[in-house]
Amino acid sequence: MQYQNSLAFAKQLDQEDSLAFLRDEFHIPRDAPENSGGKEWIYFTGNSLGLQPKMTQKYLQQELDDWANLGVEGHFEAKNPWLNYHEDLSIKMAKIVGAKPIEVTIANTLTVNLHLLMVSFYQPTKNKYKILIESDAFPSDRYAVESQLKFHGFDPKESLVEWKSRKGETLLNLEDLEQIIQNQGDEIALLLIGGLNYYTGQFLDLKKIAAIGHSKNCKVGIDLAHGAGNIQPNLHDSNIDFAAWCTYKYLNSGPGSLGGIFVHEKYAKNNDLPRFAGWWNHNKKTRFNMRMPFDVMEGAEGWQLSNPPILSMAAIKASLDIFDKIGMDALRAKSEKLTGFFEFLIHQLDSDKIKIITPKNPSERGCQLSIQVKNADKSLHKKLSANNIITDWREPDVIRCAPVPMYNSFEDVFQMVSVLKNLINEQ
Incomplete structure (x- = not known):
């Protein structure tokens, strides 16, 4: 133009x-x-x-009215029943990030979700234990990764691998990532990369990153905080293992609002993945039967823990309804x-x-x-x-x-x- x-x-x-x-x-x-x-x-x-x-206030007021008028019955009788409130949001969010509904849920907040996902996808061994991040990763990602390494008994100074830009340049080069994986991939258990760099605004090729990581049997996770609602990451087709993002940036859900989770469909029915548990990732059909053994839900819902804050979800719904109309x-x-x-x-x-x-x-x-x-x-x-x-x-x-x-x-x-x-x- x-x-x-x-x-x-x-x-x-x-x-x-x-x-x-x-x-x-x-x-x-x-x-x-x-x-x-x-x-x-x-x-x-x-x-x-x-x-x-502008419609956020109306959406919040609906839930406040249902809470006032229905009390606990709002879980089942509200205009938008609270028990399944997240399901409609997951469908609309899946369209935004290019995923299947079973691969997406709304729960927790960004760094919490990264930790919960690393419980499942960072499984270090004596020989394969390192984590790779981009050198200018968002600080909270670095803090989270360093604490995971320490929790498993590894020294970040030795076990944190950084993908750096070339001397005199600011942008990352995929050829350099390929070289790192070629040289150290047998020791790297996880790549956790910011899909869109917060500092430079660079949108990385997620499909290539997944292929590079998987070539050495590394798990690949993406922080999509600056990408969700901004670019089209096509998460399912990218074949990454997992992703997490916040909803208060381009997704307009309000300060500190809930985050999103993506777990690829290939893990949807894998009940053997280690994970932390709570009653909201337990089978919803028997959730309120308090004496049932834990029965994890399929798909991304299996990484929920607690019942969701509906007022936060109402603000997310107000924004996602706009995205759904526009595309x-x-x-x-x-x-x-x-x-x-x-x-x-x-x-x-x-x-x-x-x-x-x-x-x-x-x-x-x-x-x-x-x-x-x-x-x-x-x-x-x-x-x-x-x-x-x-x-x-x-x-x-x-x-x-x-x-x-x-x-x-x-x-x-x-x-x-x-x-x-x-x-x-x-x-």
Whole structure:
């Protein structure tokens, strides 16, 4: 597409955008929240916390009303019975991540789920015990992996393998991963990789990663926190063993909301996998017969533990219902146009003070562009915030910007770069 550097062109793109109406489905923060006439922020941090759908309050109110009117009977008699509340969410979530419903469930939170999944899929032996992560993994992933290694009696300094970018580069190269697995694969038990890197925005080829790991009988897990609702990971076809993600970023479910779990169908009926147990991954047909021996459920539901917080699930439902109506194909198509326009405008600045470190190929990135600032000048980020442009600073030198196709516009992108240009010229 041939982009133009003008406000008129940005407005034209918004007029032609078949998803432009979605913006009105969300609460856009304003510089004077108490004043409905306050100026809207330009909000580019859906990669940290998605905005609230306006229908969320209605969905929450439904469950509050059923709780008030039905008490415990809401488990069976609520408009959306609480006992099976997660099942509809699993079906809709499966579409978003490219999985079968039996492979997906909503439960717990991200790092908790990673630990629960590692109970099953990290089974170290004396000779095959190492875990591989990308060197710039999200900190909580590193903490989780290091604690798993220590729990099993291994020293992370010796048993944690890092997949690093090449000298002078920021992006990861699959050839380097292949070399690591070729050299150390007989000692590596698990690959736990961020499918979309939080820092660079790089979307990795999950199918190739799975094939590389499985070539040496390593289990392969993916942290999809920055990918779910953003890119199309096609988890089933990728053949990875498991994945976990949060729902409060691109999935707009609210701060600290529940996470998602994927376990490949090939494990659906494997009752011999070690796992922690609770009454919510017990057979739902006999769950309330308190004296039955543990009978694990098939599929991803077998990694649930406790009965779910319905109010959190109601917020997830509000967002997933929007995704279900629109579909990921349409959202990805707009996302690529937004980042394409954004990238074009950044290059038009022709400044040696900033550069984009996110992959140029739209198929290798989501809606995030990471802008590296020369000399790590965080003041530029602070000045953007002072202009009601909400981006995200990540040490040592990157401003992460995520124009989300659900609620960001092409005019948002143009206005943001216009302010950025003025700020750069002031320096």
